[in-house]
Amino acid sequence: MAHSRASWRGQGGAQAFLYLLPSLLFLAIFTYWPMLRAIAMSLLEWNLSRPEPVFAGLRNYATLLADPVFHLVLRNTAMLAAVAIPISIALGLVLAILLNEPLGFLRGVYRAAVFYPTMIPMAAAAMLWVWLFNPSIGLVNYYLGKLGLPRVEWLYDMTWALPAVMISWIWKNVGYLTILYLAGLQAVPTELLEAASVEGAGFWQRVRYVTLPFLGPTTVFVVVVSLINSFQVFDAVHIMTQGGPADRSNVLVYFLYQQAFRFWDIGVASALTAFFVAGLLVFVVFVVGQMERGVFYEV
């Protein structure tokens, strides 16, 4: 134990650093440096009416905090995470457990079908969803009608635009989560499952008392990945709703894009970026910290 730690600190450390250097270089150029620049630019007043930047202190942050649209956007983003993440995790888990059962040759077909949406670029998928959600000729309303449910204006409705975006997001992400859970399921020892069967545990009891506890580490990873994904929603909103009607489906990254590339307010856009990066970092650290307490990694 002591020996291995010593060698880790010694030449092994230098070696590890060398191995990491190429990716560190790229991260520095394309991630850390832009991040620092964004923070620096967030302190400038730099926009269409002031083409030459001047120092503005924290004024851009104050502008953001005073903007009611920013608050609406935060609420929408939080709502998307709070609703869409649990649903997609639950769906991913259920699908993984079902797809882990012996289904014969159909298993491969089902697995491919579930994973397929992950392979389609979101921009292309969003075009499809625009048609699926079309109020008059869309498939979604067609089935709602068949079920005797009221038709919904979906993308053109202040209440339903955000849920429509969520639905497309869940559809897009569930396949990926399913694959992660499927991998996690391979770690569940079969002898424990068999023992449980011998003891008389039914299917759902085995899932609840044997399988789920083993999926802790996978779930931590799944939650973190989903969280990051949910904060980065852009293409679906850009193509399906443009944030509308009246910003009811506007989310952080789309709002950031509007500030930067439509309004050319570089200062405010940079402040938003800094806020976004810091917020996401704090959030992920917090979530991982909280969740890892209840998780054991080794058997």
Add this chain to the structure above:
Amino acid sequence: MRRTRLRSWRLGVAGLLIGLLVTTAVGAPGPRLVRLTFYYPVGVAGPLARVIDEMVAEFNRQTPDVEVVAVYSGDYDPTMQKVQTAVMAGNPPDIAIVEISEMPTLLAMNAIIPLDFYARAEGREWLRDFFPAFLQNSYSDGRFYAVPFQRSTPVLYWNKDAFKEVGLDPETPPATWEDLEDYAKRLVKRDAAGGVQRWGVTISGGWNDWLFEAFVRQNGGVLLDYGRRQLRLDSPEAVEALRFWVRLTNELKVAPPHSTWASTPPDFVAGRTAMLYHSTGILTFLKNSARFPFGVAFLPRKKQYAVEVGGGNFYVFEKIPKAHQDAAWRFIRWMVTPERAARWSMASGYIAVRRSAYEVPAMKEFVTKNPEYLVAREQLRYAYGKIMAPNFQRLREILKRALDDATGGRVRPEVALRRAQEEAEQALGAWLKR
């Protein structure tokens, strides 16, 4: 023996070719090829990008010393973003068609050059041939910056079959706001569950700020005066106009509260709305797609008939060589000759920007057969310049949010517009005169 001869023959040809290349590249005096980058949007549905490409190819064939490279850049908003990004990066296009309200923003960025010098060289009659309403968005502080190209006004489309079905005269469109409300009430169709099968009227979203401007003008108000730098989004005339919208969408429920610019023309074609407010630029698309007879009319009046012009203008950019700017002008002048303006109008439904385009024989014959292509031109008598200001995108977003909030029933019209006025005053800042 034979082989060596062949080889030497080949060598000779190669040498000749190289010699030729060297002389053309260095020695021979010839016209220099100027290569121009040209960004263009297509603001309405339909395969109009192809028409532009064809026209550009024709220009390139006729003009050996200039090559225009046309770059399709999405619809109006993405085009402006592409132009802005290119300008900020110090690599501007030579020519671009940008939405007409963006001129002050382009000026604020020092992105475009005045064109007075070129226009004057064409002679006085050249500029006078353009419809005056189209030139209103071309001037700032008395200088000329923009040549009209794909220009429109909003018009009202109505489905004649739907009119017949509910006992309205299929040849008489609504002439006033009161008519519009009355007709819409009769035209709306609901199923047993109360769901709407056909809206009475659709005032298209997406560019509803543009349509709203027309309603305010019809009611005798003005949202923004560019020359005086004054902004009144919450005038009594504007509030009354928005109340009328909310009456249609929320009280009577004969119009959809929200929609997008691209979704409503297919809705009209599918019979999902009996009347449609949209650009004249979709006329050819509707003609090719609709399976029922439809009409094109002036926007209904309140105190007066009124519309705002719309569409895109040509701009020439700063920070490119003088030779490029000269060549850019030659291209633009070529694109707006009466023949080309007529061709573009027939392909799209946009209004030909010059009077003389309507004297072109092909155009004369075309409009005799298709008189609906003349409605928007006639409406130009009641047309005004479109709202424009530096930071137009933000102003537009603020106004659209107010309109969507109000028609969605979330905020009362007077409150929505008052808030919009406050936000817009802040966004336009020192540019406004108070």
